[in-house]
Structure formats: C-alpha cells, structure tokens
Amino acid sequence: MTNYAVFLRGINVGGINLKMADLRAALATLPLGRTKTLLASGNVVCAFDGTAAKLKVMVETLLRERFGYDAWVVVTTAAQLDAIIAACPWPADDASTHSYVTLSSVPAVLDELARHGGEIAGVEFARLSPEAIAWPAKAGGTLDSPFSKLTARPRYKSTTTTRNLRTLLKCQEAMAAFA
Incomplete structure (x- = not known):
C-alpha cells in the first residue's frame, strides 16, 4: 500500500460544512488503510493499494454522493509531499509571514498560475514540483495577497x-507515524 495525503478543496468555508467524524465515517467505506483526518480543513492521510488518480476519483465520488456538494481533492504520495516541503524556500514558523502551498493534480494549471503570477508586480512564488507552488503572505494579510487573489479565481476552483x-x-x- 502507498501512503497518500488527500486535500479536500473548500470545506468548512463558504457554506460547505463537514464534521471530521462524518468524513472519517464516510472514508471508512472505501478500501483505505490507516485513515486519519487532520485539522478541520479537509486533510486526510491514508494508505491505498492503487494510484493517486484512482484515489482522487473514489474520494470525490464518495464526497459528492454522501455529502451532496461539488467535491474536488488533490492527492499526493508521501514522497511527493516530502519533496514539496523540502523545496519550500520560506519557513513554516515565521510569525510575520505565513508560507502557503497551492497544490494541483493538473500541472498545466500551476504553469498558468505561475505565468499570471509572474505578471503581477511584487508577487513572490516558487514552483516546488509539478504539483505545487509556494508563496508567502504577511501574517493577517493572506486574503489580500495578490497570489492568494489569483489562486481564488473560480477558474482554479x-x-x-x-x-x-x-x-x-x-x-x-x-x-x-504509519511506518
């Protein structure tokens, strides 16, 4: 089995409220191992004997059927997540600046974000992998960050x-901890 991180898009914001206990119960119906939810923002780690693409479809279908919303997820392997974290040029623990990572299952979308981000004066970002772009935002100013505004466009939802x-x-x- 391969260890995966599954990141749910847009839950517990914008009117889509999902209790983690309900999410865990729903995920228990899938052929997953060692499933654990983290925080209330839709982060799941699990083991699965299949591809990331298959896991993505299974989880999105489950969420749509069980909870009745347009569900989208991004799935990374443990190795991909390790590489993304290692490549991030900004610290995780700076009190004045928060480091964010935008993840996508479609590298061409991140290519487009990078192209548009490069056109905005003063925008900092770094391509970490085919699946990830990192960007810093001043503490308390995340939603005002130009890169945040770019990634929030409906096109990328x-x-x-x-x-x-x-x-x-x-x-x-x-x-x-699975090891």
Whole structure:
C-alpha cells in the first residue's frame, strides 16, 4: 500500500460544512488503510493499494454522493509531499509571514498560475514540483495577497487547493507515524 495525503478543496468555508467524524465515517467505506483526518480543513492521510488518480476519483465520488456538494481533492504520495516541503524556500514558523502551498493534480494549471503570477508586480512564488507552488503572505494579510487573489479565481476552483506549510508538515508527520 502507498501512503497518500488527500486535500479536500473548500470545506468548512463558504457554506460547505463537514464534521471530521462524518468524513472519517464516510472514508471508512472505501478500501483505505490507516485513515486519519487532520485539522478541520479537509486533510486526510491514508494508505491505498492503487494510484493517486484512482484515489482522487473514489474520494470525490464518495464526497459528492454522501455529502451532496461539488467535491474536488488533490492527492499526493508521501514522497511527493516530502519533496514539496523540502523545496519550500520560506519557513513554516515565521510569525510575520505565513508560507502557503497551492497544490494541483493538473500541472498545466500551476504553469498558468505561475505565468499570471509572474505578471503581477511584487508577487513572490516558487514552483516546488509539478504539483505545487509556494508563496508567502504577511501574517493577517493572506486574503489580500495578490497570489492568494489569483489562486481564488473560480477558474482554479476544481483543480487547486491551498494549505499553510504548517498543515503540510502535520500531514507529513502523520504519514511518518504509519511506518
């Protein structure tokens, strides 16, 4: 079985409320091992004997059928998550600046975000992998960050999700505990 991190897009914001206990119960119906939810923002670590693409479809279908909303997830392997975290040029624990990572299952979408981000004066970002772009935001100013505004466009809703680097570290720690 391969260890995966599954990041749900847009739950517990914008009117889509999902209790983690309900999510765990729903996920228990899938052929997953060592399933654990982290925080209330839709982070799941699990083991699955199949591809990331198959896991993505299974989880999205389950969420749509069980909870009745347009569900989108991004799935990474433990190795991909490790590489993304290691490549991030900004710290996870700076009190004045928060480090964010926008994840996507569609690298071409991140290519487009990078292209558009490069056109905005003063925007900092770093491509970490085919699945991830990192960007810093001043503490308390995340939603005002130009890159945050770019990633929040409706065009990217079905293919991206953003997490604080600290959240990715929690997922990494949870998967490391599987070993």
